[in-house]
Each structure stands twice: as structure tokens, then as C-alpha cells.
Amino acid sequence: MKRLMICTLIGASGLALTGCKEDLPPFNQLPDFIQGDVAFSHYDGVTDDLLTAGLGATGLASTPAPAFADTLNPTPAELRRLAIYNNYRALVDTVPGGGYGEFFGPQVGASGEGMIAGDEYLAFMTVPGSDHPVSVMAQVPDSFDPDSPCMVTAPSSGSRGIYGAIGTAGEWGLKKGCAVVYTDKGTGTGSHNLETGAAQRIDGTLTSSDAEAVQFRADLSDAERADFNATSPDRFAWKHAHSMANPEKDWGLHVLQSIEFGFYVLNEKFGRELGNDKRLITIDPDNTLVIASSVSNGGGSSLRAAEQDELGLIDGVAVSEPNVNPVVDTGFTIRQGDGAVITGHSRSLLDYTTALSVWQGCANQAPEVRDAAPLNAVFNPPAVGENICNSLANKGLVAGATLDERASDALRILNEEFGIQPEQNLLAPVHFGLAVAQSISMTYANAYGRAGVEDRVCDLTLAATDGAGAVTPITAGAEAVLFSSSNGIPPSAGVNIVYDGAEGQPTHLASSVSPSSSQADYGLDALLCLRSLAQGSDVVTGSDLTGNAADLSAAIAGGITEVRASGNLRGKPAVYVTGRADAILPINHTARPYYGLNQQVEGEDSNLHYYEILNAHHLDVLNGFPGVADRYVPLHHYYFQALDLMWAHLTDEQPLPPSQVVRTVPRGAITTPLSAVNLPDIATDPAVEDRIVFEENQLRIPE
Known part of the structure; x- marks a missing residue:
């Protein structure tokens, strides 16, 4: 990057106190987007550390979880330790035989x-x-070499908090000796107890004082909060859902700002002292290797950051299963093998998750998946599934006279009408049982529509x-x-989605009886409401929405437009891996069309490489369970491989392998440890029949 661009960075971030000259680098200064103080901690790597919070590899894989000395008054250090423990284990399979301790860890x-x-710096x-x-955080390991500086971004996956990417981009970057910069992307726990006023400080401890900075408070006056509590006591507002932001x-901007914060931290630590509390900037984008990384929502954030990187902060991108909502481009299609040509790709996250929340509960009972889907019977009571099917049938939303026919039609609707890959069918039931689509639907409908907690979108609230x-x-x-146990998107850590409109009384959504059916059908009326807001018309009648519902639906559509990805990575080298069986972010609407869009936008200038991994899915943690371990391999292994490939490309000019399908081999039983035979490398020169081409x-994907 040219010196002029560095000067542009300095001016934009507020780091400079002087002009930018070739022979006089500017002074280091805290970026003006930082609010309040920067908290600092040093970890000795013996009693405590950056990566494992003193637990070590064995402790991260062990149960029970670390405890608090005083369960009602945990210290910041105890909250941090438990947050790292839970966030690591939420994304990485630590069960023996699944690759932990051999391929990753x-x-x-x-x-x-x-x-x-190393050192840890934390700020708002x-x-x-x-x-x-x-929240933004920079970790600088003691192994960091200021003469050969490197930095890795680690925005949190999902709606997780500041430690949400500790086991993914965090682990890889810290072990490379790189600074790692994290952000919660405006998500994280950020709970506001509307009854007591309690909210989390930046370190996770609770306060009810309005004078203290916290991760989130609902934008309600005391009188408005009192009115809300009078009709809906014991409820929570939640940062991602209810910030009205x-x-x-801004996820891409959050990542770019985290990089700027990282440069500030590095120059405070390594910049040449001039006296008078001034330091010269000696570590800058010109001499630092910066890889934008992370997984899922964090991976999507890093892709968006690369799209928006006008200052040239990022050198390369390596992400896994990125959540991106590509701009809809009907100028290209997708085809897998000799299968049907897919034209209806690039549906938005809210579009396909509301569809899954409505039809998947019935599809769980289809003969094709009912007994074959792992953990289905554990997480999805058949009686509730039958009630959902009956309610859908009575509303004309599935066809068939029997449960089997109705459930099979629900599965057909998801596969054929919504472009859900058949490879996802066996994992979708456990995700429904874990309320993944339901929680995403509620949270993102609120977020996209900038609704406050007081709006009670679709009569849904949050409470224990x-x-x-x-x-x-x-x-x-x-x-x-x-702070330590929640994944930032209820139901989580004892806070559940409540259907206030349920028959009888406000009830946990999963147990709710819908007023229209008087059936315990998982509060289907509320889920249909969310689906209607997403599609812009009444799901049951097909009629246009009116009044407040029409206004909210229009606001949601506008919010979705704001998050659409352009596909323009500015020619940056980029790699990403995705599991074909991803049942949370369907690949026909995320990974595949983003690659196709990039090819359309950048053409021959594109430097994006896409690796689709067979027998891999979104949540490796499920691989620790029988029935899942038998069929699937850890995508996490290929994410680290993608990072290694990008590192070799940027440091040694090694060419990036062509886009390809990687044909893994399931181990067949949880008692059979994974070996190299199960996990073939991303091929340097893949066979013609394995190459992904545009x-x-x-976009043509091999079978």
C-alpha cells in the first residue's frame, strides 16, 4: 500500500497529530471511535493466558465447566474464563476421536x-x-514480532460476544504470533432486565446504575419501562434484537475499525517513544500482513470488510461458512452435477429462516428423515410435529391426508421451493429442536425492522x-x-422466546398453543407472523399486509437491503470453505451465489477461491454425538487449512488452489477416531471432475 493511503488511514481514524511525511511518521493516537477507557490485562501463559484463560487444552475439553467462588458475584476473571470455555466448545468438537488434539486444538x-x-486490550x-x-478487543501474544508484524481479524460468529471467535480465528492467529483483533459486531449477550434495570458492563459484571456504561440498555424512559413492565413483567431486551440499529x-465497518484499533494498540506497545506521552507509528498497513477471517456471521463480516476496504487495510481473506446475503443477480444460475438448474438463489437470511421455522417442524416427521435424522426424536416430540403438520394442512400450507403425506410435502416445499439442499435434510431436525431458525427469525426481524422491545414483534418477547x-x-x-453462558440470541442460558399471544397465557414458544388452532403447535401463529413480515404478504391468505404490519415489513425489507453483499472483493486474494450439508446457512443462498456474484462483478480480476467440503456442516460441536459423528467430518479442520493456504500465499507467494469440491470420508462410527484418510487436503491441482467452475x-458444482 502506498504511503498516501496510509496517510488517508491516519486522517480518517484520528491517529495523527502531525502531517504525514515520508521521513516523519505520524504520532499514535487513540481512534476517535473508541468510547471511554481501554482496559488492559497481561496474562503470563502459566496461571492464565490469552487463548484458554488458564484452562489449557485439557481444561477446555473437560467437564464440568469452571465454577465461580461466589455464584451470585462472579469476578471479571471468572466470567472471562467461563466465556472462553463456553465459546470455544460451542464451535469446536472437543470429544476424543473427533480431531481435537490431533488436527486442531x-x-x-x-x-x-x-x-x-500476552496482552489483552478491551474497549467500547x-x-x-x-x-x-x-465491544472491540486486541490480543497481542508475547511471541509477536514487531519486525515482521501480522494481524488476524476475529469478529464473533453468530450473535456471540467478544470471545465468540476465540477458538477459530483467535487460536490460529495467536499460535502464528499475530495480533488478533475481535469485535462482537454490536451483538453479544447485552441483556437488559427491564424489571430490575440490570445490564452487563464490558467485563460481563452486572450493574443497575444508569450512570455506568453497559453493553446495552433499551431505549425506554423510566415511565415507558414501567408501562411495559406493568403489562409484561420479568422481560428482557436484548442487544442484537432490540438496539434498533x-x-x-455495519459488521464490515466494525471489522475495519477493529483493525485500526489493533494498529493503535501495536504502536502503543512497540512504537518509538518520543517523550511527552507521544509515540511514532512504526507498525502500519504498509508493513503488516493483515488477514480478515472468522466463521459464520464473523466470516460474513470479514468478507463485507474486504468489500468496504477503501484504505487497503486487508491483505487477504480466509473464512469459513460465511453468512452473506449476496445482492440478487439473476444473470447467473447454479447447478450441482446433472441436477436441476437453480435460478432462485440468493434468498435473504430472514427469508429462508422464517421458511424453516414454519415448515421444518412438520418436515421432521417425514418418512424420509423421521428415523434417519440424528437426534430427531430427542429434540422434536412427534406429537408436536404432528400438531404442526395438522395446523399447516388446515391453513392450506401443506397437502396430504395423512401425517406422512403432509410431512413429506413440507420437506418438498423446503427443498424445491426454497432451495434447501437435500444434504441438509438429516441435520435440519436437530437445528429445529435447538430453535436455531426460530431464534434467528425473531432476532433478525426485530433487527432489520429496527423494532424496540416495546414493539413486541409478532407478540414475541424474551424471559425466563x-x-x-x-x-x-x-x-x-x-x-x-x-455474559459467559449466552450465545447472544435467545433461547439461550435460561432466557427463552415467549409467545405473549399464546392461548391461555404468555408461554415459552416451543410449548405454546396457537389461538387459531388451539393446538400445541410450537406457537405456529407467531412463526407465520414472522414469515409474513419476511415475504411481505399474509402467508395463509396471500393478501397484502396492512397497517403496522405493512410498515414493519417494509422496514424489514429496507434493513435487508442494507446488509446485501456486493461481491466486489477489490481483487484481494480470498478463500472460503463451506460444508455442503450446512443446515443453518443453506449454501444455495450464501456461499455458492456469493462466489457466482463475485465472478460476475470482478470477472478475470477475481482472486476468490471456493472450497466446498462434502460430509461437513455448520456446527462441528454436534459431531460429538452418535449419529452425527458417523456421517460428518469437522469443517474446522478445513477452515484452518484455508488460513494456512492464505498465509503461504501472502508470505511465500504460493498459488492458491483452484475452487473445488473436497471429497471427505466419514469415519462410520463415533468409536473410530478420525485419521488423515478421512480428511484429504484441499488439492493443489484437483482433478477436472472435482473443480468448481463458473x-x-x-456456477457449476461437481456432484
Whole structure:
């Protein structure tokens, strides 16, 4: 990058106190988007560390989870340790035989337990147009070499908090000796107890004081909060859902700002002192290798950052299963093998998740998946599935006279009308049982529409519930641990989605009886409401929405437009891996069309490489269970391989392998440890029949 571009960076970030001259680098200065103080901690790598919080590789894989000395008053260090433990295990399969400790893990390629000494810097930041705090963090390992600096971005996956990418981009970057910069992307736990006023400080501890900076408070006056509590006691507002900021539109900017914060931290630590508390900037984008990375929502954020990187901060991109909503381009199609040509690609996240939330509960009972889908019977009571099918049939939303016929039609609708890959059918039931699509549908409908908690979109709120599904005050112990235990998108850590419009009384959504059917059908009426908002018309009648519903649906559509990805990576070298069986982010609407869009936009200038991994899916943690371990391999292994390929490309000018399908071999039983035979490398020169190609306006994927 040219010196002029560095000067542009300095001016934009507020780092400069002087002019930018070739012979006089500017002074280091805290970026003006940082709000408040920067917290600093050093970890010795023996009693505590950056990667494992002192637990080491063995501790991360062990149960029970680390405990608090005082369960009601955990210290910041205890909350951090539990957050790292939970976030690592939420994304990485640590069960013996699944690859942990051999193909990945803190101890792989490291000494001892893989504990890493270094410094950690934590702060709040904001983006233009919003005053809602976003967490940003930089970790600098003691192994960092200021003469050969490198940096890796680690925006959180899903709606997780600041440690959400500790086991993915964090682990890889720290073991390389790179600084790692994290952001929660305006998500994270960020709970606001509307009854008590309690909210999390940046370190996860609770406060009810309005004078203290916290991760999130609902934008309600005292009188408005009192009115809300009078009709809906014991409810929570949640940062991602209720900040009214549509944080996803700024996920790329959050990553770019985290990089700028990283440069500030590095120059505070290594920049040449001039006296008077001034330091010269000696580590800058011109001499630092920067890889934008992470997985899922974090991977999508890094892709968006590369699209928006006008200052040339990013050298390369390596991500896994990126959540991107590509701009819809009907100028190209997708075809897998000799299968049907797919024209209806690039549906939005809210579009396909609301479809899954409506029809998947019935599809779980289809003969094709009912007994074959792992964990289906554990997570999805057949009686509820039958009720969902009956309610859908009575509304004309599935066809058939029997349960089998109705369930099979629900599965057909998802596969044929919504472009859900058949490879996803066996994993979709467990995701429904875990309320993945349901929670995404509620959270993102609120976020895209910039709805406040007081708007009660589709009569859905958030609260703790008892064994019968009724709303109850959260226990003090459960609330104290929310920062460390919640994934940022309820239902999580004891806070559930509540259907206020359920027949009888407000009830946990999964147990709700719909007023239109008087059936315990997973509150289908509420899920149909969310689906109607997403598609812009009433799902049952097909009529246009009116009144507040029409206004909210239009706002949601506008919010989705704000998050659409352009596909223009500015010619940056980029690689990403995706599992063909991804049942959370269907690849015909995310990974595949993003690659196709990029080919359309950048053409011969494109430097994007796409690796589709067979027998891999979105949540490797499920591979620790029988029935899943038998069929699937860890995508995490290929994510690290993608990072290694990008590193070799940027440091040694090694060519990136062509786009391809990687044909893994399932191990067949959870008792059979994974070996290299199961996990063939991404091929340097793949066979012709394995190559993914874009030609004649079609993305062609080998079978």
C-alpha cells in the first residue's frame, strides 16, 4: 500500500497529530471511535493466558465447566474464563476421536497445553450514526514480532460476544504470533432486565446504575419501562434484537475499525517513544500482513470488510461458512452435477429462516428423515410435529391426508421451493429442536425492522420460563452468568422466546398453543407472523399486509437491503470453505451465489477461491454425538487449512488452489477416531471432475 493511503488511514481514524511525511511518521493516537477507557490485562501463559484463560487444552475439553467462588458475584476473571470455555466448545468438537488434539486444538503445533502469554486490550467503540456500544478487543501474544508484524481479524460468529471467535480465528492467529483483533459486531449477550434495570458492563459484571456504561440498555424512559413492565413483567431486551440499529449493516465497518484499533494498540506497545506521552507509528498497513477471517456471521463480516476496504487495510481473506446475503443477480444460475438448474438463489437470511421455522417442524416427521435424522426424536416430540403438520394442512400450507403425506410435502416445499439442499435434510431436525431458525427469525426481524422491545414483534418477547413454559423471574445465579453462558440470541442460558399471544397465557414458544388452532403447535401463529413480515404478504391468505404490519415489513425489507453483499472483493486474494450439508446457512443462498456474484462483478480480476467440503456442516460441536459423528467430518479442520493456504500465499507467494469440491470420508462410527484418510487436503491441482467452475453464466458444482 502506498504511503498516501496510509496517510488517508491516519486522517480518517484520528491517529495523527502531525502531517504525514515520508521521513516523519505520524504520532499514535487513540481512534476517535473508541468510547471511554481501554482496559488492559497481561496474562503470563502459566496461571492464565490469552487463548484458554488458564484452562489449557485439557481444561477446555473437560467437564464440568469452571465454577465461580461466589455464584451470585462472579469476578471479571471468572466470567472471562467461563466465556472462553463456553465459546470455544460451542464451535469446536472437543470429544476424543473427533480431531481435537490431533488436527486442531490449542496443543496442536504448540508446546504443552497451548497456553499463550500476552496482552489483552478491551474497549467500547461506536460507528457513525449510532451511539450503541460495540465491544472491540486486541490480543497481542508475547511471541509477536514487531519486525515482521501480522494481524488476524476475529469478529464473533453468530450473535456471540467478544470471545465468540476465540477458538477459530483467535487460536490460529495467536499460535502464528499475530495480533488478533475481535469485535462482537454490536451483538453479544447485552441483556437488559427491564424489571430490575440490570445490564452487563464490558467485563460481563452486572450493574443497575444508569450512570455506568453497559453493553446495552433499551431505549425506554423510566415511565415507558414501567408501562411495559406493568403489562409484561420479568422481560428482557436484548442487544442484537432490540438496539434498533440493525447492527449487521455495519459488521464490515466494525471489522475495519477493529483493525485500526489493533494498529493503535501495536504502536502503543512497540512504537518509538518520543517523550511527552507521544509515540511514532512504526507498525502500519504498509508493513503488516493483515488477514480478515472468522466463521459464520464473523466470516460474513470479514468478507463485507474486504468489500468496504477503501484504505487497503486487508491483505487477504480466509473464512469459513460465511453468512452473506449476496445482492440478487439473476444473470447467473447454479447447478450441482446433472441436477436441476437453480435460478432462485440468493434468498435473504430472514427469508429462508422464517421458511424453516414454519415448515421444518412438520418436515421432521417425514418418512424420509423421521428415523434417519440424528437426534430427531430427542429434540422434536412427534406429537408436536404432528400438531404442526395438522395446523399447516388446515391453513392450506401443506397437502396430504395423512401425517406422512403432509410431512413429506413440507420437506418438498423446503427443498424445491426454497432451495434447501437435500444434504441438509438429516441435520435440519436437530437445528429445529435447538430453535436455531426460530431464534434467528425473531432476532433478525426485530433487527432489520429496527423494532424496540416495546414493539413486541409478532407478540414475541424474551424471559425466563418455568417447567410449564410460564414466564418467571430469572434467578440471580442464572442472570449473573449470562455474559459467559449466552450465545447472544435467545433461547439461550435460561432466557427463552415467549409467545405473549399464546392461548391461555404468555408461554415459552416451543410449548405454546396457537389461538387459531388451539393446538400445541410450537406457537405456529407467531412463526407465520414472522414469515409474513419476511415475504411481505399474509402467508395463509396471500393478501397484502396492512397497517403496522405493512410498515414493519417494509422496514424489514429496507434493513435487508442494507446488509446485501456486493461481491466486489477489490481483487484481494480470498478463500472460503463451506460444508455442503450446512443446515443453518443453506449454501444455495450464501456461499455458492456469493462466489457466482463475485465472478460476475470482478470477472478475470477475481482472486476468490471456493472450497466446498462434502460430509461437513455448520456446527462441528454436534459431531460429538452418535449419529452425527458417523456421517460428518469437522469443517474446522478445513477452515484452518484455508488460513494456512492464505498465509503461504501472502508470505511465500504460493498459488492458491483452484475452487473445488473436497471429497471427505466419514469415519462410520463415533468409536473410530478420525485419521488423515478421512480428511484429504484441499488439492493443489484437483482433478477436472472435482473443480468448481463458473462459465456461460453458470456456477457449476461437481456432484
